Amino acid sequence: MRFIFTLAALFLAQVSFAQLSEIRGQMKNSTQKDISLFRVEDGKPVLIANTELGPDGAFGFLFSPLNEGFYAVGHNKIEQGALFPLYLKKGDKTEIAIDKRRMQFVGKQSPENTVLSSWNTLTQELKVKAIYFMEMPLSTYEDFFPELTRVSALTNDFRKSIKTKNENFNRLMTAVTYFDMDYYAMHFIRTPRKVHPTKDLYPAYYSSIIVDNKFKNDDVLSSMFGEALLNSYADYASGRTTNIDERLKLFSTDRQKGVYTLFKMIPKTQSYPQYEGLIKNFGQYFASESLKKRTDELGAKLYITTAGGKAVDFTFPDQHGKNVSLTDFKGKVVVLDIWATWCNPCKKEIPYLKKLEEEFHGKDVVFVSISTDELKDKDKWLNMVADMKLGGVQLYAGGFANKVTEFYKINTIPRFIVIDKNGILVNPNSPRPSEPKLKAILEAELAKPVAK
Structure with missing residues (x-):
């Protein structure tokens, strides 16, 4: 081999x-x-x-x-x-x-995997019957319940046998024996089968699952099925209660609550306003580094892919060295043009951009072009602004890596972004000036009032 x-x-x-x-x-x-x-x-x-x-x-x-x-x-x-x-x-x-x-x-094997091997041998058939419910022949309660009873009768003796020199492993492995058994038991009754038992047929093990302060520490999150176990336990222990605040009372730490909340709420969080509500209501549970990273990535994704999120503020100098910020234009519709002098597709949009500026002259629309030219090409940018008599607001970001490109995860240019009068994203990846759709978007936004 x-x-x-x-x-x-x-x-x-x-x-x-x-x-x-x-x-x-x-x-x-x-x-x-x-x-x-x-x-x-x-x-x-x-x-x-x-x-x-x-x-x-x-x-x-x-x-x-x-x-x-x-x-x-x-x-x-x-x-x-x-x-x-x-x-x-x-x-x-x-x-x-x-x-x-x-x-x-x-x-x-190592001492740790020697113990894990024994646990695997003891519980493997139980795991197969519980988790792989599409196995053929299909497992039913008639063969699963006896196996659950058989294995559960042996688990206490197994726990007593966990005596390696690695105390950290001994603690985690002991905890895993409880986690696995609970997960297999609950997962079985949650998955579709040919026939489902009534509760009076449940073996005694099920009466041991619900206990106060079930997860005393975060060892459950070191387990491969930890997140799924928290969800299964919340469903099993809460009965008909679907209120997430009530379900969170079943968990002992903020990290457990954060993991469960994200498991339940991420599928329901499809827009940036919903993301803001998630952070407002449950943000105190996302303090750990890994959970903070997950929520930050979710927020960034929703900023990019959906309208309704707040546009990121920025401050860049114009061609005269004066600092200009997005917040300077509150009350106006803003069109951001992310470009560079070396970008031919960007330069092809300039005539259309000028025409659009003329059509909206005197109206509450401002066109802000942000150059991503590197420092060595700053003079080239200044000369092009002057020679081509570029209108609107011309800003220099100091290079391609800047607050705007990083926030919107911009990898290619040109990129046009439309922001409404209140600083909210209308379209974070809008049509270009050469496309009639952009003019229609601006006319629709102008017709809307400024929020008070």
């Missing part, structure tokens, strides 16, 4: 080979052509790397873990395939064999 290793998130000049973790594996009886490596962040898998399988299904990953903890291998399209957990520290080596929905550790 030949292993072809993929280097994942690795700078060889900065990382010694003693710090590298190695995963070897073989995928059997699979139609997949590739396999992926994931880390766990905020209770869900985050893709690190992907590699093709060898002719015999062999694969390998060589990487430096960002932190000690749980990782996983599986299919990049998570909902279509299995994910198999591993516990890794810098320098660890592990080998696994995957056969469709089942995995086993091969050969000598």
